[in-house]
Amino acid sequence: MNMDFVTFLAQSKDPSWWHTHTSVCFKGDEYQPLFFTLLFDQLKHYNALPYEKKRLDLTTTEKKNVHAMLGQSILGSTVLYWLGDFEKDIPEKQKVDFYTLVKTYQGPHRISFFVRQESKISLPPHTINVILPQPLTQDIQRHSITFFSPTMLPQKQEVLLQHLLTMTNLQLDTLCMLINYVDLINIKQLPEFTHYLSHITTHQPSLSALAEYFFSLNASLFFQLWAELEKEYSEMFWIAFWTEQLWRAHGVITYLRNNDFVHAKQISYRLPFSFIKNSWKNFTQDELHNLFEQLYTLDYRIKTGNASANALALFFFFYFYTKGPQKNH
Incomplete structure (x- = not known):
């Protein structure tokens, strides 16, 4: 039936x-x-x-x-x-x-x-x-938003729905990803964030490459790509992006160290393929937890106006510095 x-x-x-x-x-x-x-x-x-x-x-x-x-x-x-x-x-x-x-x-x-x-x-x-519907009509989009984020404010819903009107061949995975991102945004920062919604979907390959260079400790290629992408997104987007990457990476390592390959594969979604294949060995759970805590502190400083102008760049610099010399592949 x-x-x-x-x-x-x-x-x-x-x-x-x-x-x-x-x-x-x-x-x-x-x-x-x-x-x-x-x-x-x-x-x-x-x-x-x-x-x-x-x-x-x-x-x-x-x-x-x-x-x-x-x-x-x-x-x-x-x-x-x-x-x-x-x-x-x-x-x-x-x-x-x-x-x-x-x-x-x-x-x-x-x-x-x-x-x-x-x-x-x-x-x-x-x-x-x-x-599973294709295409995703606006009625389906509204019901999906209500299901996955029942407490999302009406202003956020309308901003998201307006952006979805500009997209073609929208997939359920992309819709869920955007619901998650919009859910994280402070309502006061919504007008600023609206500009970046299109970048989230159009620059996915570049973001994946950036994450791959980060986890594979390839500082040279990372900073080259970072210089191109940094201004394409707001600081709040970068905080949300890297927080999710570190959270998922921590989960992958936790499961792999317990030989739970099924859950490791599930939580690795949106991480670079190279991480679950090999790069996870570069890290301990404590290291990733500490990086997550640093981002949390940085997020607070940005929101309270107490962060330096190049706070994220400094975060990456000290990350690569403490992990070892730059690698060129």
């Missing part, structure tokens, strides 16, 4: 909705990792999930263990298993078996997963197919 996106956002906040449906399939053109991460975080915030949600990674879990996890319940407890990008994650030689498992699954747990619109998988009538 198909369900439109707006209806899903409204009904999924009710725990009884999840009680009713054993299998929930999301269908769309492309997998949206940030959207799904924030979706389940927000559902948890709403106390909407009556079950513990666990990630079941089909790329790392043996087939016999998958069947055991989905087929057995400990003391009658129910789990919501998120299978992620279902078809992409299934090993090719096991696809038929997993297709059969999903097609016939009746419990005792709940399963949810994503498939692409062109998928040939045959799903049973009791499966709810949530259709």
Whole structure:
């Protein structure tokens, strides 16, 4: 049974909705990792999930263990298993078996997963197919903002919606990213921030490169690109950007040191690929925590007018100085 996106956002906040449906399939053109991460975080915030949600990674879990996890319940407890990008994650030689498992699954747990619109998988009538919309109409945008940021002030909503009118081929991941950024902005600084909204989406490759140079300790290339991008954004944007980068990097290291590769992969979204592959070894959790605290202090000084004119540049200079000599690759 198909369900439109707006209806899903409204009904999924009710725990009884999840009680009713054993299998929930999301269908769309492309997998949206940030959207799904924030979706389940927000559902948890709403106390909407009556079950513990666990990630079941089909790329790392043996087939016999998958069947055991989905087929057995400990003391009658129910789990919501998120299978992620279902078809992409299934090993090719096991696809038929997993297709059969999903097609016939009746419990005792709940399963949810994503498939692409062109998928040939045959799903049973009791499966709810949530259709991820494309394009994102303004009505869908409004409902998404209300769902992901129910306390966002009307002034912020209108600024964001006006900016979204200028965008083409808007994806759910981009919408969620912009909702997060606007949510962080002080209402008094909103007029200034409006100018930078377009830069956030149009300069993503450059921002990714900047983060890559930062974490790989490539000071030479970092400062070259920093000189080009620094004035493109406000100080409050840079604080928000680097705070998120450091928070996610800290999470990746925490999970990797506990051999929790599934959660490390999930939280690494918007970090440069090189970080989770190799650069994370350059850091300790304490180092990243200290950098986060320095940014927090710097943010306070900027907002109270007590920061030097080149405060961010000095932050980066001391960062590279304390981490070691400049590297040229």
